Amino acid sequence: MPNTDLNPSVVVPAEQWQQLAQSHENRVGAYTDPLVQLHKRGVKHPVYDFLFSYYYLSAGALKRWNPGAGIVVANPDKNAAAPHADWKFYREVSPDTAADLPHGGWTVDLEKFGAQRARVLEFASRLLSATAARPAKLSCFGLHEWAMAYKAEDHGIRHSTVPLRLGAEGTNEVVETHKISCSHFDAFRFYAPEARGMNQLQPTRDTMIEMEQPGCLHANMDLYKWATKLIPAVSSDLVTDCFELAWDIRVMDMQASPYDLADWGFDPIAIETAEGKAEYVRAQRDFSERSQVLRRRLLDSIERISSCLQTS
Known part of the structure; x- marks a missing residue:
């Protein structure tokens, strides 16, 4: 061929x-x-x-x-x-x-792309392959955003243009009464200092390949990040498909967050309730399925690029 x-x-x-x-x-x-x-x-x-x-x-x-x-x-x-x-x-x-x-x-x-993006190609391949091979875990309920807003009375509100839906005290109570198990380092690193020890997992940059899983909203949003790093070797169709997934996940992520976004037209997903948790899991499962399709498409693109470089 x-x-x-x-x-x-x-x-x-x-x-x-x-x-x-x-x-x-x-x-x-x-x-x-x-x-x-x-x-x-x-x-x-x-x-x-x-x-x-x-x-x-x-x-x-x-x-x-x-x-x-x-x-x-x-x-x-x-x-x-x-x-x-x-x-x-x-x-x-x-x-x-x-x-x-x-x-x-x-x-x-x-050839020039492969020379300058060799490390990205190698890391993305390992990360996406490892993530794709794991089952989706659907029990985090978006509590990463709540952990970021923990003790807002001491640190201020991360999204200062919108209020906390339950106020600072109510937000703190949700964090303190739930099991928090975020596996995504780039979410965990933004936790309030007092919330970091509450996370059952302690992800680091070095453990990303070991810990990423396809139920994680942020791991799935990051498919857009990896797609952008592969521009222009991957098509704009694939990049935009990843962008649209990230857009949809971002909406749900913020609906499930502690912030009141009613003035912006977003209804809350009240994850502090049983109904809200069930709604969150349903959406999270759908996003996981969408992400796995895109993850495989990205992996296919990386494999084709790498194959061509090896045979050149």
Whole structure:
């Protein structure tokens, strides 16, 4: 089989990729454009802004359409290059490479990408593989956000623009009367100092591969992080699918948090009640199933990239 990633043979004509790029921009814009308008008015969104502050990719960068490795986007004419010419990890393809490429084009420089992203590819493969192989644990009830807000009367409120639904005292009581078992280091590290010892697990950066599991909301949101680190070698379709999962999880994560978001149109998931716990678990199970599909797609992409690099 020819190595199409390093010697691309799939050409997307200019008219076709321009349509695909516009469809992608519209898809992403449905999420990001309202936020941009809020920001122009000086308003921060307590739920959605997290996706653009914690995760590094800007709304503008997310709107860029990348076809993925092994595909050539054709230049529109001899005087105009595809915008990919100015983007990182792309290389030029000469007109004589393919009959349907009269003006040349651009494709992912997989050798350069692989050289600079080798550690990311290796770590992501190990982490995603280990996580995918484990059963989902569905008993955390989103208490990580409560542990972050513990003793708010001493430390202040993490999301200072919205109030605590049960107040500081009620929030403290929920933390103190529940079993907390967060396995995700990047959630655990934001705990209030007094809450860290209450967590049954003590995750660290070094134990991520040992502890991540597919029921964890933050591990599943982080599929978007790994997808962004693999741009442009993975397609924008996959990146955006991961983004949409992260968006949906973020909504549920904050609905189950100690914050009162009624003024923003979000009904609470009262995890301090039996009904709220059941609702949380149902949603958590659905997210786990969605995440496993995307996790395997990311692993497939990493495997293809690594295979092409090994045979080059």
